Amino acid sequence: MKSGLIAPVAPVSRAARVVREKGVRTSSRDGPVRIILIGSSFKTAKLAVRERIGDRISTGSEKLKHLPGVTEYAELITCNRIELLFATKDPDLTERGFFSWFVDMPPDSFYVQRDVGAIIHLFRVASGLESMVLGEDQILSQVRDAGISARTARTSKGVLSSLFDVAGSVGKRAREPLETTEGSRSVSAFALRFALEKLGKRPKKVLLIGSGETIKLAAGELRDARVYMATRRKVSQFPGITRLERSQLVSVTKRCDLIISATKGSRYRLKKSSLSTRKRRVILDLAFPRNIDPGLNRGMTVLYDLDDLATAAAALPRSTGADRADEFVLSEAERFSRWLVASRLSSAISDMHQWAEALRREKTGAALRRMPGLSEREKMVIEVMSKRLVSKLLASPTKFAKTSTPELPQEERLDVIHQVFARGENS
Numbered sequence: 211m212k213s214g215l216i217a218p219v220a221p222v223s224r225a226a227r228v229v230r231e232k233g234v235r236t237s238s239r240d241g242p243v244r245i246i247l248i249g250s251s252f253k254t255a256k257l258a259v260r261e262r263i264g265d266r267i268s269t270g271s272e273k274l275k276h277l278p279g280v281t282e283y284a285e286l287i288t289c290n291r292i293e294l295l296f297a298t299k300d301p302d303l304t305e306r307g308f309f310s311w312f313v314d315m316p317p318d319s320f321y322v323q324r325d326v327g328a329i330i331h332l333f334r335v336a337s338g339l340e341s342m343v344l345g346e347d348q349i350l351s352q353v354r355d356a357g358i359s360a361r362t363a364r365t366s367k368g369v370l371s372s373l374f375d376v377a378g379s380v381g382k383r384a385r386e387p388l389e390t391t392e393g394s395r396s397v398s399a400f401a402l403r404f405a406l407e408k409l410g411k412r413p414k415k416v417l418l419i420g421s422g423e424t425i426k427l428a429a430g431e432l433r434d435a436r437v438y439m440a441t442r443r444k445v446s447q448f449p450g451i452t453r454l455e456r457s458q459l460v461s462v463t464k465r466c467d468l469i470i471s472a473t474k475g476s477r478y479r480l481k482k483s484s485l486s487t488r489k490r491r492v493i494l495d496l497a498f499p500r501n502i503d504p505g506l507n508r509g510m511t512v513l514y515d516l517d518d519l520a521t522a523a524a525a526l527p528r529s530t531g532a533d534r535a536d537e538f539v540l541s542e543a544e545r546f547s548r549w550l551v552a553s554r555l556s557s558a559i560s561d562m563h564q565w566a567e568a569l570r571r572e573k574t575g576a577a578l579r580r581m582p583g584l585s586e587r588e589k590m591v592i593e594v595m596s597k598r599l600v601s602k603l604l605a606s607p608t609k610f611a612k613t614s615t616p617e618l619p620q621e622e623r624l625d626v627i628h629q630v631f632a633r634g635e636n637s
Contacts, residue, residue: 242554242624243281243369246301247328248308248320249293252342252520255319261499263315264292270311275365277307282370284360286335288352289498289516290342293335295328297369325621330543332373336381337539338388338395342523344532345388345395348423350381368553373546380542387531387538397519398424402431404522405470405494408514413468419459419480420473424496428470438462440479460484472496478503487511494519551620558627559608565631570600 250263264287267274275283279300286293298304301324312320323331331340336353338345357374360366366374388395401424406412413435418425421441429437429448437451445453454462463469464485471479471494479501480493487509495502495515507513529535574596578589611627614620 242558242628243297243299244301244325245328245369245373245550246296246298246304247293247323247331248296248305249291249323249331250319250321251291251293251340252516253340254321255316257498257500257515257517259316259319260292263312263319264499266311267292267294274308278303279307280304282360282367283365284356284370284374286353286356288349289496290520291335291340293332295332295370295373297367326543326547329373329546330540332377333380333384333539333543334536336377337384337535338381339384339532339535339539341397342520343395343397343400343526344529345385345535346397347395348397350378350385353381354378369550376542376546380539384535384538384542387534388529396423396427398422398427400523400526401494401496401519402428402470404519405468405492405514408494408512409468409492413466415466415468417454417459417463417466417469419469419471419501420497422472424470424472432468435468438466464489467491469493469502470496471501473501475501477501480506482506485511551624554624558624558631559611562607562611562627562631563604566600566604570596 250260252260255263267285267287271285274285274294277296277298279298280296281299282295282297284295286295294308296304305322309317309320332353334340336350338347338349341349353374357366357371357378360374361371385395413432415436415438416428416432417438417440418428419440421439421443425439425441426448429439429445429451433450437448438454439445439448439451440454440456440459445451459479463480467490469480469491473479475497476499481503482505484503485506487506490510491512493502493506493511493513495513496519498516500515502513502515504513504515574593578584578592584592607627607630611620611623613623
């Protein structure tokens, strides 16, 4: 019987340490829109816990989109991670609203990143730096698809749509310094090697359930065995492979010494009662949620799942280019963060000036109506004087907002400007 240990958490990256050292401040209620990322992955939660989290999210995603303060929403769900991104006016309120749904879950199953920390994390995910196999290829397309899905569903707009667009570009470029071989960047290739090592020999009869990348790779690599494939799709691209109907699955499974399953179904394709465990066989379940009943892991049948694969992957050597990829991700995340702050700055200053101009017009108009005998020249003098007065009064706040110092970063200055503006608007 195999052990059920979860993969150890990878060492904290330099990028993550920089985020902690910076101590990024969260926004106050009704302040500028901020980014918050809440996730759970193979590094923080066992597969069974992630399945519970995923199931709850799938049944309540509409409510998540409308948590307090949320203006934009996107989700990235793969076999190894569940990550939700929010653009919100109140990260504290959004976070409390989210975790009120998960009070029965182990709190250390989740991680939370905000602002530049959330940006860095998503960029690292897209780059494969957070993956089970460093620099894996598939995650980049999954990040891009998540961004497209959110945009298509109209739950992401200026902030999250831009974030996912840049994440796709950063993820592609960050792979260049990783200096790994094509095979080592493939989770599918690693999973197949893992299964064969556990079996200890070349299999004679193989059952493949599904039609994803791992299944396709296995179909090509195991041509010396009798291979069956349980899938709804045609198998004409795999000469010599026998496609199974659902009714044939259990009878054929009994004769196989290697079974690999990776489908998107939410039910068990093989149950405890389906097989005798007196035959020596290895089953590799790569699905999320799982396709194979864990009760089959007994006797001479050994069942491995994503947790076991993560434990094995944790022993892989770190690429010599990982630090350089980390540095690139950090610089690009800071660049995006500066762009985001600049857009907030432009909005904050624009709102401040619009409020002041509206107030100037209102008060000047009221004053002029009380002096109906003024000449056009005298009215013009009052108008010009009021405009110059507003310009002088706003010069210092504008300069204050555009400045950033270690003692008072620009993010905090924008909060101050917003607070003053909001109070002035409501007075």
